[in-house]
Amino acid sequence: MKTIKLQTSQLPAREVAIWDAALPVEGSNQRQITRHYAGVSGTEPATIERFTEEVTDRLARWRDGQYEICEAAQVIADSNPGIDAERLGKQMEMAAHIDKQTEQATGIVKLKRRENGITMPGSSLPYRRIWNKIVRQDDVNEWLKVTGAGYQLAYPYSDTEPQAAPAQQAETVAAPVVVVPAWKPMAVKRAIEIIERQRKKDLYPSQNVIADEVAREFREADIVGAGGKPLAGASIKRHALNRISSEQGRQLSTATSRGK
Secondary structure: OOOOOOOOOOOOHHHHHHHHHOEEOOOOOOEEEEEEEOOEEEEEEEOHHHHHHHHHHHHHHHHOOEEEHHHHHHHHHHHOOOOOHHHHHHHHHHHHHOOHHHHHHHOOOOOOOEEOOEEOOHHHOOOOOOOOOEEEHHHHHHHHHHOOOOOOOOOOOOOOOOOOOOHHHOOOOOOOOOOOOOHHHHHHHHHHHHHHHHHOOOOOOOHHHHHHHHHHHHHHOOOEOHHHOEOOHHHHHHHHOOOOOOHHHHHHHHHHHHHO
């Protein structure tokens, strides 16, 4: 079988190593390329030309400060021993879902996400994993700074691929962002939307009703809790909606009606 080798001068050595480690696809000039970013894995066949094109395009995007959320988390973790890439990636997804109301209600800091230079609201995102959404390097670093993380996102390669850092240079980094279950801010956000929708109809559902509706939507969107278990309405109410209620709107409506 013909051996296909990459010229290491074309790409950073760590990228070339992915090609070298990939298994060949029988009967073709392709290899099964597997990538792992913050707990997200994918494998697809690629020729040497396609592999080189993908790496070149991705690194150009990174140089421009644009990363998929999972890529950003993995790059940060690779540069900072002690950081759990998967956990950080889920924190970033959670923070990108946040809108202003939810940020005020929970105190969780929003991670900005832009399209064509315009900051997008959390409501523009679907209720599911968003690891492949693009975030800007400066927005990620602003979020990390505000949350008190002691590290930043930076392009991982120099013009000449450096040697691995000596073991004694691997130090404990600053404490990572406080972990909050990824579903919790999404539940708060959705509850606020449900209350607002029903308020326009002069309806004021109980926390139980709101929590059950959120639970149904989460099941349909495959959003789960610890251990991959579906979230029950009672659990959502207890852990996420203790500060959310339509009762205030009901009282306001009653007071307004009496004044007429």
